[in-house]
Amino acid sequence: MNPNRSYRPRLHTPVRKLLEEATFERTLAVERKRSERSGRLFLLMLLDLGGMEEGAGKRKVVARILAALTRSVRETDALGWHVQDNVLGLIFTEIPKELRATIASAMLARIKGILYRELSFEDFNRIEISHYLFPEEWNHDLPQRPSHPSLYTDLTRVEKDKSFYSVAKRGMDIAGAALGLLAGAPLLGAIALAVKCTSRGPVLFRQTRVGQYGAPFTFLKFRSMYANNDPAIHREYVKSLIRGSANNTSGPGTQEGVYKLTKDPRVTRIGAFLRKSSLDELPQLWNVLKGDMSLVGPRPAIPYEVEAYAPWHRRRVLEAKPGITGLWQVKGRSRVTFDEMVRLDVRYASSRSLWLDVKTLIETPRAVLFGQGAH
Numbered sequence: 001m002n003p004n005r006s007y008r009p010r011l012h013t014p015v016r017k018l019l020e021e022a023t024f025e026r027t028l029a030v031e032r033k034r035s036e037r038s039g040r041l042f043l044l045m046l047l048d049l050g051g052m053e054e055g056a057g058k059r060k061v062v063a064r065i066l067a068a069l070t071r072s073v074r075e076t077d078a079l080g081w082h083v084q085d086n087v088l089g090l091i092f093t094e095i096p097k098e099l100r101a102t103i104a105s106a107m108l109a110r111i112k113g114i115l116y117r118e119l120s121f122e123d124f125n126r127i128e129i130s131h132y133l134f135p136e137e138w139n140h141d142l143p144q145r146p147s148h149p150s151l152y153t154d155l156t157r158v159e160k161d162k163s164f165y166s167v168a169k170r171g172m173d174i175a176g177a178a179l180g181l182l183a184g185a186p187l188l189g190a191i192a193l194a195v196k197c198t199s200r201g202p203v204l205f206r207q208t209r210v211g212q213y214g215a216p217f218t219f220l221k222f223r224s225m226y227a228n229n230d231p232a233i234h235r236e237y238v239k240s241l242i243r244g245s246a247n248n249t250s251g252p253g254t255q256e257g258v259y260k261l262t263k264d265p266r267v268t269r270i271g272a273f274l275r276k277s278s279l280d281e282l283p284q285l286w287n288v289l290k291g292d293m294s295l296v297g298p299r300p301a302i303p304y305e306v307e308a309y310a311p312w313h314r315r316r317v318l319e320a321k322p323g324i325t326g327l328w329q330v331k332g333r334s335r336v337t338f339d340e341m342v343r344l345d346v347r348y349a350s351s352r353s354l355w356l357d358v359k360t361l362i363e364t365p366r367a368v369l370f371g372q373g374a375h
Contacts, residue, residue: 018066019080024147027078029154036135044108044132044151046229047088047115051126061123062088068118072110084111095133104131125292135311138214146191153319168354170295174296176361177288186280191222195248198270201227204283205235209300212321218290219300220283224271225264231265235304241338242308261306284324296357297323298345319349 006029019027031042047065052058065088069079073090082089090111095103108131116124136147181188192203201223209219267275287293293300300322306314327344328336336344348356 001042005034012210018062018088019078021081021084024078024080024082025153026246027080028082028089028151031078031093032134032152033315034155036314037122039097039102039135040093040313041097041100042134043092043095044134045092045107045111046082046130046132047091048086048128048130049088049126050086052123061119064118065115068114069111070115071305093095098131107131137315138154138306152265152318165354166354167373169357170291172354172357173288173294177285180282181289182286184285187279188282191274191282195223195268199223199226199268205280207301209322210303210306211292211300212317213221214305214306214317217287218289219292220282220286221282222274224274224280225266226268229266231264238302239303239308242305242310244337244339248277262372263308279323288324292320292322295325296348296352296360297326298343298348299323299326299328313338313342315349316345319346325360325364327360328365330360 028044034041049058049062052061066079069090073079073340075091076093078089078091078093080089081087090106107127112129115127117129132148132151195203203223205221205223205225207219207221208216211217271280284293288295299318301317306317327348328341331344
């Protein structure tokens with residue numbers, strides 16, 4: 001399949017109006033989420049006009065670019081301002097997966113050819129062109145995400161729009177975590193002693209987890225497993241859970257099936273109790289105090305879990321800071337599929353508020369006491 005031919009316009013169309021920055025950014029956000037669901041790629045190309053002087057000359061160049069590009073893109077593609085009056089954006093939609101390796105270079109060469117023919121040599125050289133394919137490919141080393149934050153303005157805008165909420169939430173996290181650590185010090189000490197006396201190994205379990213925007217952090221729990229265990233059993237189960245092929249099994253005293261390893265040989269006797277009661281989670285209050293986590297948010301992901309994510313699953317590590325408790329813990333816990341868990345996380349991210357956080361915290365003890373889906 002020839003990438004150039006598949007994107008060659010069949011009809012000449014009237015010069016279209018450039019989308020304003022806000023409209024173009026909304027279009028970009030919608031296309032990104034659509035591509036994450038459908039698996040069909042789209043290409044974003046940015047034309048930076050910052051090297052041109054403001055004035056009538058620049059407006060004429062923009063008009064010529066717009067006229068040329070209008071004749072060269074489909075009606076389903078989008079053309080507008082990524083940065084108002086400075087950076088033009090083009091979105092080429094519905095690109096088949098098999099063109100991933102070739103489409104960017106082919107389209108870049110094509111757009112450059114169009115602009116070279118339409119503009120003077122000086123104007124052409126003042127334009128900087130960059131391109132990005134979505135959904136992004138995430139490497140296994142889990143660098144900070146997203147790779148290009150300016151292309152995810154719908155995420156950064158949420159934080160700005162909720163600036164009061166963000167400050168208030170952080171204040172609630174600090175106060176709640178500090179109070180929990182101080183008031184729970186005797187209980188923490190008793191659990192630490194029980195863990196130390198019943199099996200060899202450290203009291204705390206430390207593990208790299210994936211925080212918001214893919215930033216790694218050291219996650220703390222009371223150790224509930226025998227030391228030096230093989231994580232392969234859990235890694236394989238997680239992969240099958242994400243694929244939707246994990247079995248819904250019943251554990252001891254469980255009336256309904258759960259999506260979790262219910263008979264994990266790596267778990268100690270005291271560890272089984274700590275997991276059932278969620279007391280093993282208490283050291284995460286230190287993660288909250290440090291700012292790696294929040295009291296309320298999505299469950300923090302393991303790196304090998306993120307490697308198995310479908311593109312749309314990644315929203316759960318992009319849109320909210322991970323938390324000790326959240327909608328999954330109080331409304332579904334291990335009784336729901338992985339996709340349903342992600343939907344709960346995304347729902348929280350899109351509707352989060354102080355009242356929702358407080359409500360979730362209030363509902364958490366009930367979920368823990370009744371042990372719904374806990375293992």
